[in-house]
Each structure stands twice: as C-alpha cells, then as structure tokens.
Amino acid sequence: MAGVGYRAVSSAMDAWLSRVEPAGGRILVDKTNIGGSRGAFAYVEDTEGNRVGLTFPS
Numbered sequence: 001m002a003g004v005g006y007r008a009v010s011s012a013m014d015a016w017l018s019r020v021e022p023a024g025g026r027i028l029v030d031k032t033n034i035g036g037s038r039g040a041f042a043y044v045e046d047t048e049g050n051r052v053g054l055t056f057p058s
Contacts, residue, residue: 013040013056020044031056 009016013031020027028051029043039057046052 007052008055008057013042013054016054017042017044023047 017027017031024047026045027042028045029041031040031042033040037058039055041056042054044052044054
C-alpha cells in the first residue's frame with residue numbers, strides 16, 4: 001500500500017481497532033498475527049482517506 005503511515009501501539013490492538021469504524025473510518029486489513037512472538041499488524045483508513053498501518057509487538 002503506497003503512502004501508508006505507521007504507528008506502533010503499545011496497548012491492546014483490539015481496543016484501537018474497535019474505535020475505527022464508530023469514528024467513521026474503515027478497517028482495510030484486520031488484525032493479522034505475524035507468527036511466533038513477532039506481534040501483529042493491521043491497516044486502517046480514516047475519514048479523509050489517510051491509511052495507517054498499526055503494529056503491535058508481542
């Protein structure tokens with residue numbers, strides 16, 4: 001995905017993702033485990049079309 005900003009989240013990713021759609025955004029790629037103890041990622045889009053990748057280290 002071109003033009004994606006990234007943000008490392010230090011708290012539970014599920015809590016972050018639960019706020020996206022009620023605020024008018026879209027979840028483009030739901031929480032996806034990377035494997036092992038490498039953490040997880042997700043991609044979201046805000047109401048202005050900005051895409052953000054969320055990373056959550058385990």
